[in-house]
Amino acid sequence: MRTLLVAAIGLTLSGCGNLANVRSYSTPYTEPTSGDTARMRVITNGMARGVPARGCIDWNSPGAGVMAVAQPGFASRNGQNLGMPVSHTQVQAADLVRTELKVPANQPFTVNFQSQGSVSNGYSYSCQQSLRFTPQAGKDYELIMLESGQCLMSLQRLDTTGNPSPVAVEPARLCNASDAL
Secondary structure, eight states, X not given: OHHHHHHHHHHHHHHHHHHHHHHHHHSBOOOOSSSOEEEEEEEESSEEEEEETOSSBOTTSTTOEEEEESSTTSOOOTTOOOOOOOOSOOOOOTTOEEEXXXXXXXXXXXXXXXXXXXXXXXXXXXXXXXXXXXXXXXXXXXXXXXXXXXXXXEEEEEOTTOOEEEOOOEEOOBSSGGGGO
C-alpha cells in the first residue's frame, strides 16, 4: 500500500512539470504593460520562448510563453513590429520568422530555443539552448536563434542606427528539476 502511495505521488508530481512545459508551447509570451522596458527583435527558424523576471526557466511564471516560432500550430507573437532600427547583421536561413517585443528591463530575462530537428544517416539532431541576460531600459536588442547544421544563438544590443554590440549572457537552467519530467 505504501509503495502504491509513493508511486501515485511521484506520477502526480511528474505530471505538474509536463503540464507546465506543454502549456508553454500553447501560450504566447505576454509583454509587460507597465514599468521600464526594452525592445527585443527575435529572429528564428525554430521556437523561441521567453521567461520574464526570472534567471531560470519556469514555464509557470507570469508572462512566460512563445515569442516566435517558424512551425505552424503553436502560439506566437510572429510578425509584430515596434519600429526598431534596421540591423546591420544579415541573417539568412530557411523558414525564418521575425518579431519585435517589449521585455521588462533591469531584471533577468531568460530565453529558450528549440529547433524542429532533423534526421540524417540514422541519427536525429535537435538544438535546444537557453540563456539569460538583464535588458537595460530603453535599449534595443536583437536575438538570433538558428539551427542549420549547427546550433546558433546570438544576442546583440543595437544602437539607434542598427550597429550591433555584444551582450553578456549566461547559460540558463530549469528553476525546478521536476519541470524536466
